[in-house]
Amino acid sequence: MKRSLKIILVLSLVMFCGTGFGQQKTFTNPLLPSGADPYSTYHDGYYYYIHTLQNQLVLWKTKNLADLKTAEKTTIWTPPKNTMYSKELWAPEVHMIDGNWYVYFAADNGDNNNHRMYVLENTSGDPMNDSWKFKGKLATPSDKWAIDGNVFKHKGQLYMIWSGWEGDENGRQDLFISKMKNPTTMEGKRQKIATPTYDWETRWEGGPHVLVNEGPQFLSNGKEVFIVFSGSGCWTDFYTLGLLQLKGKDLMDPKNWEKHKKPIFAWSKENGVYAPGHNSFFKSPDGKEDWILYHANDNSGDGCGGKRSPRMQKISWNKDGTPNLGTPVSTKTILEIPSEEK
Template identity: 65%
Template sequence: MMINPLLKTNIFQYLSLCMLLSSSTLAAQQFQNPLLDSGADPFSVYVDGYYYYTHTMGNRVVLWKTKNLANLREAESKTIWTPPAGTMYSKNVWAPEIHYINNTWYVYVAADNGTNENHRMYVLQNTSANPLNDQWEFKGKLAAPSDKWAIDGNVFEYNNQLYMAWSGWEGDTNGQQDIFIAKMSDPTSLSGKRVKISSPTYPWERNGDLGTAGNPEQVFVNEGPQFLEHDGKLFIVFSASGCWTDYYALGLLSLEGTDPMDASAWTKKEEPIFQQTPENGVYAPGHNSFFKSPDGKEDWILYHANSNPGEGCGNKRAPRMQRLYWNEDSTPFIGTPLPTTVLLPIPSEKF
């Protein structure tokens, strides 16, 4: 049977278009890390079909809005807060987190006046529906009665009670960062004393020499606590060792019981659950957060890492994400940081 040349041309064009669309669709369903070229301490929240993402900028707070975190490079973004000069919170703006609590937006962020000893946690509030606007209100400092050095605050509701966990000093001088927790009377206030639930005790938590041969200075670090709940069990994943080392890694705290304020109820896994993989070109992975896929069926981890050894705590740290799975005992399993050459499927979407 002879095929009309015009029909043959149309069929060819149609098949070419189908192949193009198929290739485009396949590409849209995959991504490669890193998500951005730079961005330490990544955090996101999923609300009404959109992810709202933020990371450390140093001098301000910026939000990104996207339906797919794999598309952060094309996402809408906006600076939502720049601290006023000359205040106790005008500089070193670190690790912001955005939360949506009782139909109100909150950003929790650490800042100081240029002197590290003055780092404290602060909170912003926005009661409008759209957080990418100028309606953010500075609500003040979040501090326990002891009012000590504090960074990396993370807020979580457990059994109808709000808690904040953060990294802090026991006293007024540097040397060791511990994980503390306190109850919150509302999203802008801590209530009662802080409780220390973790200190850097294992060798893998104690890499952090900042001194010189003639003036040794050891700084041991637990920081970046992140609540994680699964099957009724509560965990805190935290970062350990100095971020300026390649040994920066993630550890796991598990709550044995129902009272997060009981320090003795928290048990620490003896080995890190996520650490550098030089064979994959991933160094100092840490300061993570967690999110679910749009359909709610998958758990994912957001974290930053360097692509080369010795890149430290600077702007070489870039945000990455990969799937998180669960062991039979309901503890999280992350595996190893994946190389940037790997194509990964995007988080499963709603249909």
């Protein structure tokens, strides 16, 4: 009986580990106990991961995002005190653009009315060192409230999309886009491409409607272009993901963006996943799989605080080319890690 038990244990380890029992092959969500607005970039065999920590920017480095709990991490930047960008650092993103590293984030001086986008640059080739330099504010001429910036290239042109106010008061969060002259400089005026109108992006039981479109993320299947965004307030269980689809060639023309009438990723009471949102996307190491990173809560009413935790799962594509994000899986669901390079 003891010999049989040993064989069973060995077989179980083989199923759950890689060669030499050193590489985790399966995982369950969440990836970390807490961490809102998760984002990762894959470069030269490693994932570089970052999320909101409010008062500093910390970068993780790992070959496997399922191993974030034991991954190498380092604080790459702490803002100087008493500046317009010293507090409430939100939704950072780490990017490799034209050979250099950049981190984009929103920050203010403790007054949310002053939230703007900022950028750091590292030209050393190694994002885990202390060579990060603050390059300043990223703003279009109108210089309005802005958070959740996402930077991407499309047909050689660099763009930023973000959530902002049309005016100077907090009444509604819309989505805006602008071209970028280079990774640290905006180019020209912003264009509003989405505003919250549907019930699922304005929902808040127990209070007045909220008007929120935020957390925009570029996504493409190689032909079609999309923006996935978060709707409703992050403090509600109904925080959810919606979809914009480009119907023309010019990304700067608001008429070319069509919003889908229904959300594409929503809370699941059955799976115990609430307020799934503020996502990003990444490809598996072998480039064959598309994955979503997002944060969510385990319990109803957990809101926007430190209980939000990062999760990931594989996505697919519908026959019409639109993304199929599925349903947020439970914390008991065993998933295979992203497919690796052979």
